Amino acid sequence: MTARIVTRATDIPPDWVLVLDEIDEGISECSFQIGAAEVGIEDGQLRFDAPIDVSMTIGHTLQTFTLKGKVHGELLGDCGRCLAPTTASFDTKFRLFIQRKEAGPEELEAIEDEDEILVVDPGVREVTLVDALRDAVALDMPLRIHCREDCKGLCGQCGADLNHGACDCAENEVDPRWAALSQLKQGT
Ligand SMILES: [Zn+2]
Ligand SMILES: [Zn+2]
Structure with missing residues (x-):
């Protein structure tokens, strides 16, 4: 024992x-x-x-x-x-x-x-x-x-790490007011 x-x-x-x-x-x-x-x-x-x-x-x-x-x-x-x-x-x-x-x-x-x-x-x-x-x-x-x-954090839209370079989101983003204007133009 x-x-x-x-x-x-x-x-x-x-x-x-x-x-x-x-x-x-x-x-x-x-x-x-x-x-x-x-x-x-x-x-x-x-x-x-x-x-x-x-x-x-x-x-x-x-x-x-x-x-x-x-x-x-x-x-x-x-x-x-x-x-x-x-x-x-x-x-x-x-x-x-x-x-x-x-x-x-x-x-x-x-x-x-x-x-x-x-x-x-x-x-x-x-x-x-x-x-x-x-x-x-x-x-x-x-x-x-x-x-x-x-x-720089992550892009709020595409999630890309902005420390590694800019994504395309910022460039492609169109101000809604301009979008409305361009639609008007297209209509005429
Ligand atoms: Zn960080
Ligand atoms: Zn992005």
């Missing part, structure tokens, strides 16, 4: 879970990667090509943690004009201020207006960054990406 080995991977928190007691006082830096699925980014049009890079600075006093983070990723999707497969670099920032309930007034002065504030009970040991990351990414997610800034 073989004994089943149970790996207890859950004992080790992933990189995006902040273990509060392990953070040094003062300023520290850390960086990690997180998959778009972990962040919970679901977008039908655009997706992240590879794990998202996160780097952040953590300022820690007795009961407060001030996080300033940068997020970078590569988006993959169709060009919004010509539909060609396209990649675009994606960058955003996030800020989070975590405060244990007993934080003193001097510590609270460090909060800046734009900080997202999270108050945790003194007993809380871990804080996940997923929510802050998801909010930051969702807020800055572009609606569409373009293969190049001056992409």
Whole structure:
């Protein structure tokens, strides 16, 4: 009989879970990667090509943690004009201020207006960054990406990719007013 080995991977928190007691006082830096699925980014049009890079600075006093983070990723999707497969670099920032309930007034002065504030009970040991990351990414997610800034797109009539040259539609298109006039002429 073989004994089943149970790996207890859950004992080790992933990189995006902040273990509060392990953070040094003062300023520290850390960086990690997180998959778009972990962040919970679901977008039908655009997706992240590879794990998202996160780097952040953590300022820690007795009961407060001030996080300033940068997020970078590569988006993959169709060009919004010509539909060609396209990649675009994606960058955003996030800020989070975590405060244990007993934080003193001097510590609270460090909060800046734009900080997202999270108050945790003194007993809380871990804080996940997923929510802050998801909010930051969702807020800055572009609606569409373009293969190049001056992409000419597709012809609305024949569907030709105008980046490869003009189609005949524009030339053949006759202003309806002129068409009426030429009909009149023909009638006489
Ligand atoms: Zn394009
Ligand atoms: Zn055309």
